[in-house]
Amino acid sequence: SGTVVPQLAIQAIEVRFVLYDIWGEHLKTLRLTSVGDVAPGIPLDLSPIGAWRGWEDEARKYFVSVAYIAKVRTAEGQVWSADDDALVDALLSSQMKIKPDELNASEPRE
DSSP states (O other), X not given: OOEEOOSSOEEEEEEEEEEEOTTSOEEEEEEXXXXXXXXXXXXXXXXXXXXXXXXXXXXXXXXXXXXXXXXXXXXXXXXXXXXXXXXHHHHHHTTOOOOGGGGGOOSOOO
């Protein structure tokens, strides 16, 4: 759950959630995409847009999650993307293990 307050008018936003186990091993990356016009300064509540429906035994494995805005489409049609290299560096400095391709993953890594 969370709220985003855009500084510019936007049409779409993608938020990613990188999930880790107790050992800092990457388990899964989930995506949440919201499409719709949002005016500048108007809060966008991400909570009702989507929910992860994991089984209890699956959810039990997760220890840490990192959420970030991966992409934004402005009302003018510009698409902004997160700097994946900077994100990987930040995660690695926090002792979380990640490979650049795992930021785009939607399936668990074994």
